[in-house]
Amino acid sequence: MVTMTLVPDSEQLRTPAEQATSLFGELKRGRTPSRSDGQVSKSYTRGANNQEAVFVRNVDLKVAYATFAMHLSKEIKSKYFERLDQILDVEEWEIEDALPKLSSFQDFARTLIFYQFKWLPELTVSSSGVVAACWYTKNDRITVEFTGNRSCRWALSFRENEELELATGSCQIVNLESRLRPYPLHEKIFDGEAAEYS
Incomplete structure (x- = not known):
């Protein structure tokens, strides 16, 4: 009005x-x-x-x-x-954007505690209010969206032998590190063992 x-x-x-x-x-x-x-x-x-x-x-x-x-x-x-x-x-x-979801942000904070990272991710929020963590270099990128209930969706891109590789998936936050372990980006992001998850 x-x-x-x-x-x-x-x-x-x-x-x-x-x-x-x-x-x-x-x-x-x-x-x-x-x-x-x-x-x-x-x-x-x-x-x-x-x-x-x-x-x-x-x-x-x-x-x-x-x-x-x-x-x-x-x-x-x-x-x-x-x-x-x-x-x-x-x-x-922007008035049309949804506000960040509290449960999504709480899971982002839990992830900061649970895992040790070699460098801190950027915090972003989608137009639907989902909080995401982003890591990126010149050729590599990974985005983890926190969908609530201690779950997440992840998407990554990286270059291998000059070819662009893409991968996506979803999992519980507690399993994020193991799901990303097969990819080269894993070693660039994770540092040390995970803490106790609660």
């Missing part, structure tokens, strides 16, 4: 984040934001609600992530806290 909102001159000096916070407070109190004087602008009620949902989901994911934090190094904790802020930027979020 589109509503017309009157915005005073002082409102225009506030940052978008400050304006969004103000809108969220009024929406929570059951009011449509309005102003008594000033310049007329368009406000999308759905957009305001969407921004609030993005902010709340970011908090939810960070709270969930914190439950795993005692098992992770400072480097790992910082990397993905910052990445969540990049992904869930209320000013940049």
Whole structure:
């Protein structure tokens, strides 16, 4: 629904984040934001609600992530806290995209604890809200999507004898390392034995 909102001159000096916070407070109190004087602008009620949902989901994911934090190094904790802020930027979020699924992100965090990696994966989120870990080099790439219930789908590509090889599969997270063991990328990613899985 589109509503017309009157915005005073002082409102225009506030940052978008400050304006969004103000809108969220009024929406929570059951009011449509309005102003008594000033310049007329368009406000999308759905957009305001969407921004609030993005902010709340970011908090939810960070709270969930914190439950795993005692098992992770400072480097790992910082990397993905910052990445969540990049992904869930209320000013940049596309309204048609699904928010990251909590169970999917929790399985990503479990994987960081369960396996030792030679380098940390990039964290991405699909338009349907599925969280994925990505490792890539100039010629090789592996993507692991966390589908919930401690399961995942994986896809990889690599060059062998100048030929491009592709492979895909699905498994429980606890079996991911063994499923990828036949492929050259395994040695580039995994480092050492897996920890106890819980």
